[in-house]
Amino acid sequence: MPRDAPSLGLSGSVGFGYRCVLPHTDRAMSGPVEYPALYLKRGEDARLRAGHLWVFANEVDVARSPLGSFEPGEPCVVVDARGKPIGVGYVNPHSLICARLVARGVEHALDASLFTHRVQVALALRKRLHHEPFYRLLYGESDGVPGLTLDRFDDVIVAQATTAGVERLKPQVEAAVLKVLKPRALIWKNDAGIRELEGLMAYADVGFGEPPGALKVREGGVEFMVDAIGGQKTGWFYDQHANRDALAPFVKGKRVLDMFAYLGAWGLRAAAMGAEEVVCVDASASAVKLIVQNAARNGMADRVRAERADAFEYLKALRERREHFDVVVLDPPAFVKRRKDLKEGALAYRRINELAMQVLARGGILVTCSCSYHMPRAGLLDALQKGARHLDRNVQVLQQLQQAPDHPVHPAIPETDYLKGFICRVLPA
Numbered sequence: 001m002p003r004d005a006p007s008l009g010l011s012g013s014v015g016f017g018y019r020c021v022l023p024h025t026d027r028a029m030s031g032p033v034e035y036p037a038l039y040l041k042r043g044e045d046a047r048l049r050a051g052h053l054w055v056f057a058n059e060v061d062v063a064r065s066p067l068g069s070f071e072p073g074e075p076c077v078v079v080d081a082r083g084k085p086i087g088v089g090y091v092n093p094h095s096l097i098c099a100r101l102v103a104r105g106v107e108h109a110l111d112a113s114l115f116t117h118r119v120q121v122a123l124a125l126r127k128r129l130h131h132e133p134f135y136r137l138l139y140g141e142s143d144g145v146p147g148l149t150l151d152r153f154d155d156v157i158v159a160q161a162t163t164a165g166v167e168r169l170k171p172q173v174e175a176a177v178l179k180v181l182k183p184r185a186l187i188w189k190n191d192a193g194i195r196e197l198e199g200l201m202a203y204a205d206v207g208f209g210e211p212p213g214a215l216k217v218r219e220g221g222v223e224f225m226v227d228a229i230g231g232q233k234t235g236w237f238y239d240q241h242a243n244r245d246a247l248a249p250f251v252k253g254k255r256v257l258d259m260f261a262y263l264g265a266w267g268l269r270a271a272a273m274g275a276e277e278v279v280c281v282d283a284s285a286s287a288v289k290l291i292v293q294n295a296a297r298n299g300m301a302d303r304v305r306a307e308r309a310d311a312f313e314y315l316k317a318l319r320e321r322r323e324h325f326d327v328v329v330l331d332p333p334a335f336v337k338r339r340k341d342l343k344e345g346a347l348a349y350r351r352i353n354e355l356a357m358q359v360l361a362r363g364g365i366l367v368t369c370s371c372s373y374h375m376p377r378a379g380l381l382d383a384l385q386k387g388a389r390h391l392d393r394n395v396q397v398l399q400q401l402q403q404a405p406d407h408p409v410h411p412a413i414p415e416t417d418y419l420k421g422f423i424c425r426v427l428p429a
Contacts, residue, residue, distance in 0.1 A: 033109045035077045038091055038099055039064040042081040048101065049086065051412025053146050055099035067093035072199060073168030075110045089146075090165030094199045100146035100165060110169060115176035118144045123180060126152070126406055134217045136238045136406040142416045143408070148173060151234040153215040153226065157186045158234040159207065164198045174207045185209025189234050193337075204229045220245065222272045224263055224294050230286065232262060239419050240331065240369070242404040244269045246423060247327075250365045251275040254326035257318075257359065259311045259352075264291035264304065266329045266367070271300045278304045279325075281314050315355035328356045329367040331421075336372035345375060346383050354387030357426050369401060369421035377420040384422065392429040399423040 040048075044059035055078060060067060070076065070091040078086045078099060087104040108114045122143045126135045137157065138150040147163030157177055161167045170188070177186055186207035195202060215226045217236050228235040244266055252274035258267030261280035268291075271278045278300075280291045291306035307314070311332065330352055336345030353368055360366060370380045381397070388395045401421030403409075409417040 033111075035075045035088065035109075036070070037065060037079045037085075038070070038076045038089075039079050040081055040086075045080040045086055048078065051410070053089075053101040053141050053413065054097045055089075055101075057093075057096055057098040060098060067091070067098060073164035073166075075165075077106055090163070090168070092164040092198055095164070095197055100141075100163065102145060102165075110172065112172045112175040112179070115145065115169070115172050116179050119150070119176050119180045122150075125408070129405055132218055134219065134238075135241075136404075139407050140416070141413050142410045145173075149234065150177065151236065151238060152181075153217055153228070153235070155181075155184045156209075156212050156215055156228070157181065157183050158189050158215075158228050159186055160189050160192060160234055161200075162190075162192050162194050162198070164200060167198075167200055170207065178208065183209065185212050187212070187228050189228060192233070219265065220269050220272060222268050222294075222298050224265065224268070225290060225297065226263065227286070227290065237262070237265065237331075239371075239403040239407045240265065241406075243367075243369070243401045243421060246399060246401070247329075247367070248273045250423070251327055255324075255361075256327045256329070257281070257325040257356075258329045258331075259315070259356070260330065260332045261291060261306070262287050262331075264294055264306065266331060267291070267304060268294060268298060268300060270327070270329075271295075271303050272298070275327075276303065280304065280306045281309050281311060282306070283308065283310055312352065312355065315352070315359060318359045319355065324359055324361040325364065326361050327365045327367070328360055330356055331367075331369045332371075334372040334375075335370070336375045339374050342374055342379070345372060346379055349375065349380060350383040350387045353384050354390060357387060357391055357393055360426050362428065364426055365398075366395075366424045366426050367401075367421065368424065369419065371419050373415055373418040375420075380420055381422065384424070388426065394427045394429055396425040396427065397422050398425060 039061040040059055041061045070093045072092045074091050076091045077088055080086055085106045087101045089099050089101040091099045102110055122138045126137055133152055133154045135152055137152045140146055140148055147166040149160040151158045174186055188205045188207050191202040215228050217224050217226050219241060226235040247270055251270040253276050256270045256275045256278045258280040261267055261282045264280040267278040267280040282288055285308055288306045288308045295301050295304035335348040336342050356366055384395060403419035
């Protein structure tokens, strides 16, 4: 059904076809821009006014603004039941989260100038946190751009769009990144599973610049080569940076086991901190190959060994051989991807932690993590404790872990707080 009513501006009468007129702040564009209004039902604006950025499909007044009349990713103005604008965002009529706010009020269109401002504000924080250009530059909702991730690898930016709105706004994002950072390349790594919920295809592509091949990341004085196109997520897990820093007091002169190692970030950092021997284990052959190369690159080949294996089976084999390590790191992929998987996922966390405790030396250190948003911190601790009691062990939590500060948590959006973990000492009962 077309929205063919005349443009009435914010002061005009409201009804089907009502459009809001916004000023363009992008100098490359001339004149105002018109966005259709997405009306909320009565009372459904409270969560947005409290700071959240998501609109769910059942909160929309479809009589006044039928969702089927919007295109996926189309910009809109979110309007409450009284006709008062809340902010500017974008719509996806095919998604449960059918709209997301990008800017409050109606002073800014979704143009390159707005995204330039967002990138500049995000960059200011990262420059305070990091003395080298390797970090998460922009973290979605927490940095004011729902559905967009930007990771920085020196002069290359790896971007990820997880919503139809950001997919449609890619040119504006690229223009903003180019203006603020002037990188030699921007890569779109758009293969996250969540894109399926938005009706988007998975792909990787170069936004601008020449394909850079392997990327380099430096962390804690250790250099890693990263496959931005074929690797996991955007190629590197910056969210664990600060947690890996916390290994230092526990690994010097010790034997360390790094499970779900990916590129060996935990293991090689431990070696750099003085670990005597490190074993990195991952199920991916390409990841294991890169671990070996990264160990050699940093002069650690004599202390770091990489093995390809399923984590559960490998730990069982170590237990049968009565082999022990002073420190075991568990940094698995999400075992709980949906709320309905919580019971099964909690059991998997208990099993993997129980297996790890069985290969720990007496008084050994267990670093255990979960990146599952639906697995609460208390749930991970409960899984850890149940595994310990089943083995007649005692656990002392020495330090609680969370995502690094370049992944800031939005206090009104619990979904931005996903990473949790513990550094523990495991003792006989």
